[in-house]
Amino acid sequence: MRIAALTDIHAASDPLQLALTAARREGFDRMLILGDLLTYGVQPLETLELVQGAAVRDGAILISGNHDMVYRGSAAAEAYRAALPDWLRESVDWTAAHIPSDSMTAFDWRESWSLGPLFAAHANPFDYGDWRYIRSAQEAEEAAAAVAARGFLYGLFGHVHRHRRYDCDAATIFTLASLGQPRDEGDRTPKWAMIDIRGDSVTIESRDIDFDPEDQMHAIRATTLSAATQERLCRFFA
Template sequence: MRIALLADLHANREAVEACLKTVRKAGCDRIVLLGDIVGYGADPAWTVDTARALVEDGALAVFGNHDQAALRAPREDANSARRHSDAQAAIEWTRGQLDHAQRGFLGSLPAFIEDDDRLYVHANAWAPLDWGYIGNALAAAQSIAATSQRVTFCGHVHEPALYHSQPEGGARHFAPRPGVPVPLIASRRWVALPGSVGQPRDGNPAACCALYDTATDTFTTFRVAYDHLAAARKIIDAGLPQELARRLITGG
């Protein structure tokens, strides 16, 4: 089975369409959405409807922190004070863009999914709904220790990365090269991050996605060029913070 991995769509229609086209052309058998379907971008209703249609067609999807925030009334949003002002503005705007059915779909998403030897989760395995980041080898080792699954696929961190267990303990970071399959050696346990579809943050505006091939046990990342200028213009036209548009243009 060839599993397409799309994380952090962030209401970016142009990027989602480009990534779906790429993974379908690569011959994926299943699509997995790793959370944060909404937030930041100008097309939340479209991305939710697209995610719902994919799930109805057999895709898997998990809950992200921006999805959670968009469902909460302002008085119930305990994290609003800690959230960056631009992200908070996007959340408040997004709340007004979703109808009852769209909110219901987001609210129905599970915190994580275990599938064979794989764990799909937005942030991490040790506390899926506390939204801690796997931004270094120490956090990766903590996530590996918290699950019995051999491979954990997650989003939240907006840069592609791989971590694997070490015989002596801990974990080691590996930076995958786009388009180059990386064997996930069976004697190791892995954390695989495909990067963000809708808001990359590594200085490259191209969207991120990945493909995991269960037959060859390989993980391949992709960088997908898309019309990020059009997506940025939509953000400005919607009255959202200009910094969110700049991020799409610069990849940061």
């Protein structure tokens, strides 16, 4: 079973389009989008159109992340938004003003997904709404214990925008690099991943997207976002 996995798009529709084209060319059995369609980037409508197309054409499975929840009008979403730093709240509010109010409720969201030995969610294997990161060996061990408690051998997550593998005692934890706002030091290349499941074995290979980050920075600087927020957003691409 080959699964094309994309995550943390963050309203960067150009690398998303390139990733979808590459995945379709390579071929897959399932497509999995691990959430965070919006925020940070400034192509929200284009991103939503591409994701809707992937849902219809490819049967893409959509897992909800924190930056999907925040646009869906719940008490939890408002509490999350209120706790954001000013620059990030400005990005959320700018995005919300540039999409139809019901656009994020139109998707068939899931909190998690599993297949064979693999459990997948946006951030971690804990309860939905717990957005803790997996960025260290200790955090991976805690996640692995939760994955094993659910009855799985592997955990697959986005959220950290970095491709990592942690071979823990209880389970193996994978985190994926992002299409939007890459955060790997020294490698700001947008990425998607191809997952191969064979019996109880799971392998994951990253796929780079040939994309000039200057394009994203230029688009951000052309918006009505404040200069301070523009600078903060562009910093992730430098």
